[in-house]
Amino acid sequence: xxxxxxxxxxxxxxxxxxxxxxxxxxxxxSTKKEKIIPVAPKFPKGVLKNFQFWAYDPKMDETVIITIxxxxxxxxxxxxxxxxxxxxxxxxxxxxxxNEQYEVSAKSWTSDVVNVIGLRLYVVATPxxxxxxxxxxxx
Numbered sequence: 001x002x003x004x005x006x007x008x009x010x011x012x013x014x015x016x017x018x019x020x021x022x023x024x025x026x027x028x029x030s031t032k033k034e035k036i037i038p039v040a041p042k043f044p045k046g047v048l049k050n051f052q053f054w055a056y057d058p059k060m061d062e063t064v065i066i067t068i069x070x071x072x073x074x075x076x077x078x079x080x081x082x083x084x085x086x087x088x089x090x091x092x093x094x095x096x097x098x099n100e101q102y103e104v105s106a107k108s109w110t111s112d113v114v115n116v117i118g119l120r121l122y123v124v125a126t127p128x129x130x131x132x133x134x135x136x137x138x139x
Contacts, residue, residue, distance in 0.1 A: 004028050048087040055097035056106035077112040081121045088122045
């Protein structure tokens, strides 16, 4: 494994109050490797068209979205970016169900839905290829 080379920079005019020596800072160059963010697989477009309700499950610490066809379990709010625009807007229009004592945890999901819409982090179809991509049109 190749290690990054570091260098030491002396901070002139800055001294350690106990020893009186000049403070040194070790600096490493930035890496050239891209940061990879794990993203859940994308849901098909219109998967929530027969939406019934969504609820926060405190026992499993996840949100469950119930449609006529199936149920979707989301373990992390990052999974919200896997929905298409119209599906995420359906979640925004409906209130999440939960017990009163877990209302704060459930409201974090609804606030993240608002953030996904505001930042346009939902899945959109690219105009040239028709494939799905994360992120909306830039404006």
